Amino acid sequence: MNAETRIVIVGGGYTGMLAALRLARRTRRGEIRIVLINPSDRFTERLRLHQVAAGRELARYRIPDLLTGTGIEFVRARVVSLEARARQIRLDTGRTLRYDRLIYAVGATADTARIPGAAEHAWTLDDPRVVHRFAARLAECRTVAVLGAGPTGIEAATEIAANNPNTRVTLIGITEPGAMMGERARAYLRRALDRLGVTVVVDPVTEVRPDGIQLASGTTIPADLTLWTAGVRNAPLAASAGIATDPRGAILVDATLKSVSHPEIRAIGDAAAVTMPWGPLHGTCQSGMPTAAYAADTTARELRGKPVRPFHFGYIHQPVSLGRRDAVIQFTHPDDTPLRAHLTGRLAVVYKAAVSASPVPVFRLAKFLATPVTLPRGGCAQTVLERATIEQ
Ligand SMILES: Cc1cc2nc3c(=O)[nH]c(=O)nc-3n(C[C@H](O)[C@H](O)[C@H](O)COP(=O)(O)OP(=O)(O)OC[C@H]3O[C@@H](n4cnc5c(N)ncnc54)[C@H](O)[C@@H]3O)c2cc1C
Structure with a gap:
């Protein structure tokens, strides 16, 4: 490993936060410097924004508080351009940051x-x-x-x-x-x-x-x-830097989530175009959180010179809330096609609440646990761990 490898994570949403915290836990300070960049210092629970639209308030979490004690440097800024050949990014604050490796986690927005x-x-x-x-x-x-x-x-x-x-x-x-x-x-x-x-x-x-x-x-x-709510697109940040993307602007990645054109970049979550043997992943926490956990663990292994295995993921369910008091959960094959099994009513509400719970406890656990933990499966508070192929 270099004297100090600088890893920049762009985007502090669900996947960027998890990737940063897991990477910090699995690497040693002094050898690696992790910088996390996000335009707001508040962590946004994106998957609850429909509840905010209906008039509910959400808990407020500050990213710097969630990172306390990890050694991760938080920079409150928006990345305005990526200079892939020079391995640097420009921020809307005027600052330029160099990176050795970059984890691209900027999500997607309404198209x-x-x-x-x-x-x-x-x-x-x-x-x-x-x-x-x-x-x-x-x-x-x-x-x-x-x-x-x-x-x-x-x-x-x-x-x-x-x-x-x-x-x-x-x-x-x-x-x-x-x-x-x-x-x-x-x-x-x-x-x-x-x-x-x-x-x-x-x-x-x-x-x-x-x-x-x-x-x-x-x-x-x-x-x-x-x-x-009729579709999303990705920011032109990667495409305009000459990084290979799909037509929506998500970075095309290989089996270890590295950019096919720029292997020093890994893409995760909604910003990554990931294809499994059965087809492409679609933008959900269910698949995004495992990409984050995998990217962190695999990057740490590479830095230690250890072999890595390909990313693997399969869906398990489609959980949909129907107001606060009802829900329907369709269980699925790994390719997201429906099984016969489904849940409705109160049981489905409890299930949905468990899998869509705030990811903040997962972030806190990721600070302290170096090994995979088993959590309720299938949403943001979940998987992290057992659905992705993660090696120790
Ligand atoms: C209303 C709603 C309900 C949903 N419900 C579910 C659900 O029940 N289950 C499920 O699995 N998924 C659900 N999703 C999808 C889920 O929220 C996304 O898949 C998930 O947020 C993706 O995580 P991410 O980290 O890739 O992106 P995000 O969580 O969107 O994070 C991206 C981060 O990058 C930052 N960023 C963007 N551009 C830049 C830049 N240029 N520089 C620096 N930072 C930048 C953003 O500010 C943001 O903080 C829902 C989505 C919505 C909108």
Whole structure:
């Protein structure tokens, strides 16, 4: 190992935080310097932002507090450019930082550029400050359209409907809600949406207007507020640095999560284009947290000159909350196709709460434990560990 190897982690979300803490635990100070960069000093629980949209408050966690005692240097800044050949990054503070290795964990944000009017008139679940403003407006509105009938759209629509019984909520998608689930779980989901008064529309959106949604069929859905959950994109940071990416801008990685064009860079979480033998991973904590744990452990092994094994992951479930009091869990094959088994009602609520619990206890454990631990599986508070192939 060099006298001091500098590892820069860009992004302090779910995966960047876990990667930083695990790497610090598995390496020695003095030999390695870890720098974590994030635009805010607050850790954002992204997967709870639909709850904030519906008017709930979240716990506040400061990243510097979560890093106390680890030796990780926290830099509050946004990376504005990456100079891959020179192995350095530029920050919006004007500072330039050199790296020996980089872990790219910048996540993904709403792709509102896809549909005319969405960037101007649709709200997104990216920035907690914007989501708080959405929640404040919601109190004055009578009609809300949620675009996108995937898990995030379903969770947002049901949370808003359950918390705001006088608001008319329309969930609009190009497929039925729960299309990825088995028949029985999908039927349960549909009944829950009906019970909460959520109107379901299956029709492509052609335009988002200030006061409603134009659909391909010619119908217009009135909406005082529109919430976008219909797809994400990655920042152009990597692509504009000449790093090989997929069409969305996620870094293409090899079997050890290294960039196929720049092996000193590892990409994890929503910012990585990871392909398993059965197909590509999609952006969830369920798959993202194992990529973070794997990247940290494998980087530490490489620095000690030890052999590494490829990353391996398989899905186990699709957990979807339906407001605070209901949920549906579809268990899956590793390739995310549905098994027969599913959970509904109170049991599903308890299960969902366990797998979507705050990752902060996992971060705290990662500070002290060098070996994998078993936690409730399948969400952000989870896996970390047993689903990824992690070697000691
Ligand atoms: C409402 C909602 C509900 C969800 N529910 C679930 C669920 O139930 N289960 C599940 O598995 N997944 C869920 N997801 C998906 C999950 O939240 C993401 O997969 C997860 O957050 C990805 O982690 P990440 O670390 O890759 O990105 P993030 O957690 O988004 O973190 C990225 C970090 O990088 C920072 N960053 C961005 N650009 C820069 C830059 N240029 N310089 C420095 N830092 C930068 C960001 O500020 C952020 O802190 C949900 C998502 C949403 C929006």
